[in-house]
Amino acid sequence: MKKIVSLLLSLCMIFSFATICYADDETVIPPVSNEMIINPYLRSTATFGSCKIDQGVTMGFASGDNGWAIAANTTVTLKFYMKTKESNVNCGYYQGSTYVQKSHTVKANASGDGYVYTCTMKITKGGNYKFFISNMTAKTITVTKTTVSF
Numbered sequence: 001m002k003k004i005v006s007l008l009l010s011l012c013m014i015f016s017f018a019t020i021c022y023a024d025d026e027t028v029i030p031p032v033s034n035e036m037i038i039n040p041y042l043r044s045t046a047t048f049g050s051c052k053i054d055q056g057v058t059m060g061f062a063s064g065d066n067g068w069a070i071a072a073n074t075t076v077t078l079k080f081y082m083k084t085k086e087s088n089v090n091c092g093y094y095q096g097s098t099y100v101q102k103s104h105t106v107k108a109n110a111s112g113d114g115y116v117y118t119c120t121m122k123i124t125k126g127g128n129y130k131f132f133i134s135n136m137t138a139k140t141i142t143v144t145k146t147t148v149s150f
Contacts, residue, residue, distance in 0.1 A: 062130035075150065081143065082144060083114040083144065085115050091119040093131050104117050105117070
């Protein structure tokens with residue numbers, strides 16, 4: 001009888017100790033992998049195909065309806081490629097209905113086929129942003145490719 005009681009007490013102690021360790025393990029080890037999945041501020045590059053922009057029209061570039069979630073102090077580069085060199089093209093970013101025009105540079109494409117327009121901008125306040133190209137004076141411009149990277 002002593003052996004049975006001793007065995008039962010030993011089993012109870014083992015099971016209660018195992019349960020306490022398991023509970024400790026569950027509360028101490030936080031999930032790490034979810035942070036990468038839900039982080040909206042990951043670096044990104046998006047490429048868009050060709051488009052035609054008529055005079056006085058602004059073409060927007062975004063990732064979904066809300067644009068990109070971009071952290072404060074992030075540098076974003078908007079590059080677009082055209083066959084012709086146009087003098088009155090504007091570009092920049094917008095948030096809601098607020099458009100911010102930024103300066104850009106124009107260089108001959110390394111392939112010798114057209115021009116690369118580069119607009120580099122620093123986002124000072126974190127939030128959702130979209131980017132744009134405006135044709136101010138030409139009848140129609142053809143953008144062969146656009147990239148947004150940050």
